[in-house]
Amino acid sequence: MQTNKFRIAIDAMGGDYSPISEIEGAYLAINDPQHQDIDIFLVGDEFVLNKKINELGYDKNKLTVVHAPQQVTMHDDPTDVIKKKKQSSLYIGAEIHKNGIVQAFASAGNTGAMLAVSTMILGRIKGVSRPTIGSFFPSIGKNPVFVLDVGATVDLKPRYLYEYAVMGSIFVEEMLSIPNPKVGLLNVGEEESKGTELVKETYKLLKESKVNFIGNVEGRDIFAATSDIVICDGFVGNIVLKFAESFLTLLKFKVKEFSEQGMVNKIKTALMVPTLKEILLQFDYQTYGGVPMLGVDGVSIIGHGKSSPLAIKNMIIRAKDMIIAEINNKIETALIN
C-alpha cells in the first residue's frame, strides 16, 4: 500500500445498529474537511455493504469495502470466535491491521472477542503482561476520568495493575493533553493499610514507581475526579462500569413513576423532561469515541455497542489520534526501562 493517509479499518458488522451506524459514521469522518487524511476500510459482507451504501446515497469510491462473510454477535464466546469465525469482520479487520494494510482497527462489537482476537493476532507490546480496556467516566472535573481495567482480566497480580497505571497515564496524557496525570488506586479507604492483599501490594509498587500516584481513592472519587486515572482489577471495574450505565435507567424510571402520580405531577414532569434530557446528554458515553485495547501491539479500538454514526466517527478520529501519538512506543519505553 502506498499512501500518505491514515489507513483505518472499521468492523462494519459490529455494533447494535450495524451496518448503518458504521457506514454513516465512516462517511461522516471522510467527508469532514478536517479529516481528509483518513482512508477507511469497511470490513463486512460485501453484498450487504455495497447495497446499503447505495441505498444511503453515498459515493462508494470514497472508501474500500473488505469482504468478510461471517459475523460475530454480542453473545459469541471469544474462544469460539478465534476457532470458528476466522472469516468474520472482526477477525479479518485484525488481520489486515497485522499485515500492515491498515494502521488501526476499530469495532463497536463484542468487547471480549475484540480483546481476544486483537491480543492473539497483534500480540502484546514488549513489557506488557495483560492488555487492558479502560473507560471514560463523566466527572465534576474539567475532564472525564479514565478507569481501567473495566473487564479484561479478573484474577491478577500487582504487576498488572502497575502496568495499567503506566499505560493509562500515557494514554490520558496524549489523548486529553493532561501533563503527568494523577493516578488513584481504587480501594475501600484512603489509608495504605486498607483493602485486599492485591491492592496493598500494588500500593507499594505504585509508590516506588515514576507514575504520578496520589494514593488510594474510593468509589465516590471517580465522579469527583480526585485523580485523572483510576486503576482497578477488571472484576471491580466491569461491575462499576455496568452499574454506572444503569443510573440513567433508574432515573428515567423514577421520573416516569413520579409523572404517573396524578395530573399535577404529569404537568411538572412534562415541563422538566426536555431540560433534563439536554443535561443528561453530557453523560453520553458516545462522545468519547471508543477506547483502545491498551497493551496490544497495534491500534485496536472498541466502541459502545449502541454507537451512533457520530460515535463511530469519533472512534475513527480516536484511532487517527492514537496513530499520530505513537502511544505504543511510549508504553514499551516506559515498561522496559
Next chain:
Amino acid sequence: MQTNKFRIAIDAMGGDYSPISEIEGAYLAINDPQHQDIDIFLVGDEFVLNKKINELGYDKNKLTVVHAPQQVTMHDDPTDVIKKKKQSSLYIGAEIHKNGIVQAFASAGNTGAMLAVSTMILGRIKGVSRPTIGSFFPSIGKNPVFVLDVGATVDLKPRYLYEYAVMGSIFVEEMLSIPNPKVGLLNVGEEESKGTELVKETYKLLKESKVNFIGNVEGRDIFAATSDIVICDGFVGNIVLKFAESFLTLLKFKVKEFSEQGMVNKIKTALMVPTLKEILLQFDYQTYGGVPMLGVDGVSIIGHGKSSPLAIKNMIIRAKDMIIAEINNKIETALIN
C-alpha cells in the same frame, strides 16, 4: 430490668448531626402513638444531652440518658476504639446491650468501629464466620434491593458469601415481607464460568444450597432488581455503595453547569429543579432506617452518618422490628443445619 417494652439504646454522639438528630429522632419515635411500646436509652455525654433536651423543649422523663464521657469520631480506627475508647457512647451502647439492659443498639456513627465493637462485645451467632453489613439500593422494582457485604470483609472465602446469602434472605424475607427472596451473585457475566475463583466456587455452593439462587447478576442488575438480594465481597460492595452515593453529586454538578450557560438555561433549570428534587427524594437512603450488622449475636444497627431525625426514628423502628422478627434465631437454625 422489668418492662414489657422494647428497650432500644441509641448512640447519641454518633452521626454527623449528633446529638440533635439523635435526640429529635428519639422523641419522634416515642411520641408516635404507634410506638408507645418503645423505651429509649440515649447514650452520650450526660451534661450535653440533658442540656440539649431542655433547650429543645422535650420531656426528659420520657427516656433514659446513659452517661458516656468519650466520643468515637468518623476517623477513629476500629482497633483504637476497642483499646482506648471503652467509655465512648458507641462502646457503652454495645455493653448495655450485651448485659441485657437493652435488646438492641443503634448508631449513625463510625461503621467500622460499630462492626468491630459489636462483634467483639456481642459475639457472633453460631454458624456465622464473619458478620456483614448490607445496604438497600433504590431500584426499578417494587422494593429496594439489598446488597451485602458493603464493607465488612475484603479477603474472604466462598463459605462467607454463602452465609451472606442465607442471612440476607432471612433479613429481607422478614423486613420486606418478600417470601423466598431471590439471591443473585454479583459477577462480570451471567455464565457460571465467569469471574474470579472466589465467585466461581461460591456459585457452586449457592447452587446446591436451599437459598433461592437465581445465578450471576451484573452491575446493571442492582437497580434493575433482577434479584431481591445481591451478594458480593466487601471490597466490591463498598466501592459500588460509595460510587452510587456520589451519583447525585454528579447530577447536581451537571445541572449547575448547565444553568450557568446563559440566561435561557438559567430559566430552564429554575423551572426544573423543584420537580427534580422532589423525584430525587426517592433516592434518599435515609428512609430505609439503617441496616443491621447481620451475624452479630444481638441487634446492632448502623445508620447513615448524615441521618436526619426521621432517619433516626426509622432506625429505632427497624430495631424494634428486628427484635420482634427474631432474625438471629432463624439465622442460627439455617446455618447450623
